[in-house]
Amino acid sequence: MARGQLRIYLGAAPGVGKTYAVLEEAQRRHGRGTDIVIGFVETHGRQHTADMLDGLETVPRRTIDYRGTTFTEMDVDAVLARAPQVAVVDELAHTNVPGSRNAKRWQDVQELLDAGITVLSTVNIQHLESLNDVVEQITGIVQRETVPDQVVRQADQVELVDMTPEALRRRMAHGNVYHSDKIDAALGNYFRIGNLTALRELALLWLADKVDEQLDRYRADHGIAKQWETRERVVVAVTGGPEGETLIRRAARIAGRSKGAELLALHVARSDGLAGADPALLAKQRMLVESLGGTYHQVAGADVPQALLDFARGANATQLVLGASRRGRLAQILSPGVGVTTTALSGAIDVHLVPHERIGRGQRPLLGGGASALSPARRLSGFALAVLGLPLLTVVLQTLGAELSLASDILLFLAMVVVVALVGGLWPALLAAVAGSVLLNYFFTPPLRNFTIAERENVLALAVFILVGVAVSAVVDLAARRTREAARASADASTLATVAGSVLRGTSPLQALLENLRETFQLDSVTVLERRGDDPPGPDCQGDPGAWLVAATVGGQPCFSPSQGDTVVAVDDQVTLVLRGPAPAAADRRVIEAFAAQAALALRQQRLTVEAARAKPLAEADRMRTALLAAVSHDLRTPLASAAAAVEGLRSEDVAFSDEDRRELLATAAESLDRLSRLVANLLDMSRLQAGALGVAAVDMWLDEAVPTALDELGAPGREVRVRIPDDLSAVRADPGLLQRVLVNVVSNALRFSPPDRPPLVTASEHGDVVELRVVDHGPGIPEEQRDQVFLPFQRLGDRDNDTGVGLGLALSRGLVEAMGGTLLPETTPGGGLTMVLNLPAVPPPAGLTAAEAAAADRAFTEGLHRPDPAPQTDGEVPE
Numbered sequence: 113m114a115r116g117q118l119r120i121y122l123g124a125a126p127g128v129g130k131t132y133a134v135l136e137e138a139q140r141r142h143g144r145g146t147d148i149v150i151g152f153v154e155t156h157g158r159q160h161t162a163d164m165l166d167g168l169e170t171v172p173r174r175t176i177d178y179r180g181t182t183f184t185e186m187d188v189d190a191v192l193a194r195a196p197q198v199a200v201v202d203e204l205a206h207t208n209v210p211g212s213r214n215a216k217r218w219q220d221v222q223e224l225l226d227a228g229i230t231v232l233s234t235v236n237i238q239h240l241e242s243l244n245d246v247v248e249q250i251t252g253i254v255q256r257e258t259v260p261d262q263v264v265r266q267a268d269q270v271e272l273v274d275m276t277p278e279a280l281r282r283r284m285a286h287g288n289v290y291h292s293d294k295i296d297a298a299l300g301n302y303f304r305i306g307n308l309t310a311l312r313e314l315a316l317l318w319l320a321d322k323v324d325e326q327l328d329r330y331r332a333d334h335g336i337a338k339q340w341e342t343r344e345r346v347v348v349a350v351t352g353g354p355e356g357e358t359l360i361r362r363a364a365r366i367a368g369r370s371k372g373a374e375l376l377a378l379h380v381a382r383s384d385g386l387a388g389a390d391p392a393l394l395a396k397q398r399m400l401v402e403s404l405g406g407t408y409h410q411v412a413g414a415d416v417p418q419a420l421l422d423f424a425r426g427a428n429a430t431q432l433v434l435g436a437s438r439r440g441r442l443a444q445i446l447s448p449g450v451g452v453t454t455t456a457l458s459g460a461i462d463v464h465l466v467p468h469e470r471i472g473r474g475q476r477p478l479l480g481g482g483a484s485a486l487s488p489a490r491r492l493s494g495f496a497l498a499v500l501g502l503p504l505l506t507v508v509l510q511t512l513g514a515e516l517s518l519a520s521d522i523l524l525f526l527a528m529v530v531v532v533a534l535v536g537g538l539w540p541a542l543l544a545a546v547a548g549s550v551l552l553n554y555f556f557t558p559p560l561r562n563f564t565i566a567e568r569e570n571v572l573a574l575a576v577f578i579l580v581g582v583a584v585s586a587v588v589d590l591a592a593r594r595t596r597e598a599a600r601a602s603a604d605a606s607t608l609a610t611v612a613g614s615v616l617r618g619t620s621p622l623q624a625l626l627e628n629l630r631e632t633f634q635l636d637s638v639t640v641l642e643r644r645g646d647d648p649p650g651p652d653c654q655g656d657p658g659a660w661l662v663a664a665t666v667g668g669q670p671c672f673s674p675s676q677g678d679t680v681v682a683v684d685d686q687v688t689l690v691l692r693g694p695a696p697a698a699a700d701r702r703v704i705e706a707f708a709a710q711a712a713l714a715l716r717q718q719r720l721t722v723e724a725a726r727a728k729p730l731a732e733a734d735r736m737r738t739a740l741l742a743a744v745s746h747d748l749r750t751p752l753a754s755a756a757a758a759v760e761g762l763r764s765e766d767v768a769f770s771d772e773d774r775r776e777l778l779a780t781a782a783e784s785l786d787r788l789s790r791l792v793a794n795l796l797d798m799s800r801l802q803a804g805a806l807g808v809a810a811v812d813m814w815l816d817e818a819v820p821t822a823l824d825e826l827g828a829p830g831r832e833v834r835v836r837i838p839d840d841l842s843a844v845r846a847d848p849g850l851l852q853r854v855l856v857n858v859v860s861n862a863l864r865f866s867p868p869d870r871p872p873l874v875t876a877s878e879h880g881d882v883v884e885l886r887v888v889d890h891g892p893g894i895p896e897e898q899r900d901q902v903f904l905p906f907q908r909l910g911d912r913d914n915d916t917g918v919g920l921g922l923a924l925s926r927g928l929v930e931a932m933g934g935t936l937l938p939e940t941t942p943g944g945g946l947t948m949v950l951n952l953p954a955v956p957p958p959a960g961l962t963a964a965e966a967a968a969a970d971r972a973f974t975e976g977l978h979r980p981d982p983a984p985q986t987d988g989e990v991p992e
């Protein structure tokens with residue numbers, strides 16, 4: 113039976129419309145004649161979603177009693193017995209009630225798929241296991257229900273259900289997501305603009321990564337080796353040499369010419385005798401790459417051109433940037449070098465050879481050819497020299513005949529053996545020593561043409577000849593091994609330096625560290641597993657996925673227990689590093705252990721970062737609470753005390769107040785209560801602004817009517833304010849009540865700091881589609897570097913008294929203006945002081961009328977509405 117297909121609708125947050133979208137697809141397939149059933153759908157009381165269930169067959173749920181409460185879950189057996197073509201199963205990450213067939217709903221879905229049933233399901237990005245800690249860091253909320261990433265990655269189709277944060281918040285404010293009693297709390301906590309934007313970015317990046325993975329899999333399945341330029345990726349090879357910065361900047365410019373191009377810097381750490389790169393220069397070049405928006409990578413390989421091209425093809429790179437060779441002309445004639453070899457093998461990848469100031473300096477490049485210690489080619493050359501050189505030497509000595517003694521012949525053969533040892537090492541030298549001794553015995557040691565040796569001295573000479581050849585070859589072989597070990601140590605040191613840099617740099621050091629490990633050893637996947645719970649499980653836990661939690665993973669399918677990996681490195685009792693892919697060499701074990709130790713350190717660092725991020729909003733809330741209590745404690749008490757004193761005086765029967773005294777006490781009580789009312793209104797509006805739940809009812813209105821109304825609210829001080837508003841000014845689009853609050857706050861702030869002889873000035877002008885209202889004062893002003901602080905709640909620059917308010921006026925005003933689609937900005941008043949500039953969207957006048965004519969017509973219409981009705985006609989007729 114063919115396995116069913118899985119289609120997942122992925123969302124950034126609850127309420128984006130995943131369930132609605134999956135039901136739309138279900139209705140479409142039902143209308144096409146597909147046998148489809150509803151296995152489980154949760155509408156959460158949303159009427160529009162519930163309406164989409166009409167006409168679809170629903171499999172009855174299974175009822176489960178747990179701890180005295182009744183729950184319903186999907187009846188997997190009933191769905192399997194029904195055997196539809198397609199089943200809709202909502203909320204893939206859901207945890208089933210104890211007593212269900214499976215612990216998790218995604219396990220139910222796997223059973224349906226194994227039975228050949230296609231499943232349509234939904235999941236939010238915060239429920240993916242690998243992103244659990246990231247989401248907690250962003251939102252401060254721990255997601256208890258998660259689904260393994262590979263379950264979603266293995267889906268046949270993943271469709272993103274996207275919605276902007278602003279649209280989702282509007283949908284929530286309208287009651288389309290949660291009930292009204294939960295809206296304010298949701299908007300002020302999880303559904304803040306910043307949280308939703310970050311979650312949306314996570315969803316888009318995760319889906320883009322899956323698309324790249326699908327493309328790579330398709331190319332691999334179809335044997336497509338050539339590059340597909342779906343996205344520009346520029347790889348620059350860095351050697352740790354002084355020319356590196358030039359290459360990186362050139363590669364960055366190449367990437368910058370293509371919108372969205374990626375920049376990848378690659379360093380190949382060789383382990384076959386090549387000296388290591390300068391760590392200081394490599395670190396500097398890595399910082400330069402990251403500052404230019406690129407990423408740094410390192411791989412190990414003896415064949416540098418092949419390692420470069422393997423990485424470039426693996427990354428689906430389109431362009432490769434190399435530095436021109438630093439070797440001299442003779443060296444380039446003898447060996448083509450990395451640049452030429454890479455260009456010849458590059459295929460569809462464009463190779464840029466960039467000139468630099470180090471060309472032709474005669475120094476061996478760090479990323480290039482070099483003698484390979486006892487490479488196969490070198491050993492073959494030693495054997496060839498022994499096979500060809502010894503017979504040739506024999507012929508030459510036979511030609512010379514009696515001119516040379518036996519001692520001279522032995523020395524010449526010994527010199528040939530030493531040459532063979534220097535070229536090919538131990539085994540070619542042994543062959544040369546044995547073959548040379550045979551030739552010396554047969555052709556040069558009396559009796560000639562016979563393997564018999566007549567004199568003991570000749571036996572000793574031949575023995576010494578063999579011993580010297582073996583000793584020299586052993587020394588050469590030992591030196592070659594030491595060279596290889598030194599090169600390996602250098603490559604290991606370079607890799608370990610990269611490991612340390614991964615932990616110290618970047619916002620996701622653990623992911624970067626694991627990715628470096630995967631790339632360095634060409635692994636399929638790298639997973640950090642952490643034990644569940646505090647008690648170490650028994651010996652059988654190594655194969656139990658339930659005993660482990662995937663703390664982090666990179667690459668392909670992760671491992672869910674140590675037994676699923678090819679290589680396991682235990683860091684401590686709680687953390688284990690599991691590798692899937694080619695088994696590393698035994699010499700690399702030490703480096704991998706260093707990676708594992710750094711991974712544990714990065715994991716702990718990540719947890720500390722999450723804890724610090726979680727504590728930061730609490731500290732900020734505590735600071736705000738302290739400031740609020742300190743400020744409000746007096747500002748609430750003062751008007752209350754004044755009003756209470758005035759009322760108490762009026763109620764007193766011991767004092768006889770005159771009518772004027774009574775009016776003054778009543779005025780004091782009214783003024784105190786008005787002040788208290790404004791303070792409470794400001795606090796409520798500020799809380800609504802921070803929660804994003806402030807209602808705005810914008811209408812077309814005229815500033816020459818709104819400004820006098822606001823000044824009247826200020827009482828006697830407001831009558832001192834000068835007003836200059838042109839008659840031909842266009843109307844603005846604003847909420848009358850909110851605009852009046854803004855004007856009262858801004859003008860009262862200007863009055864507070866204006867000198868007595870220079871009251872504030874309110875002017876207005878029009879610029880394109882914006883009407884600009886300026887409140888000008890000639891007070892002390894605010895330094896430019898401190899202007900943003902005046903818009904912070906509970907902030908009064910320079911104020912230390914207790915009668916200037918809680919510092920909410922300007923903060924609230926800016927929030928109200930932005931809610932109406934405008935801006936509130938501070939400027940310096942010429943001659944000294946502060947000017948608050950209020951910009952609001954202008955309303956264009958009706959066709960055929962100027963702004964002044966439109967204003968006059970509007971005022972005439974308004975006056976007509978308030979004009980008294982005419983008296984009835986004497987003849988009894990009622991006027992039309």
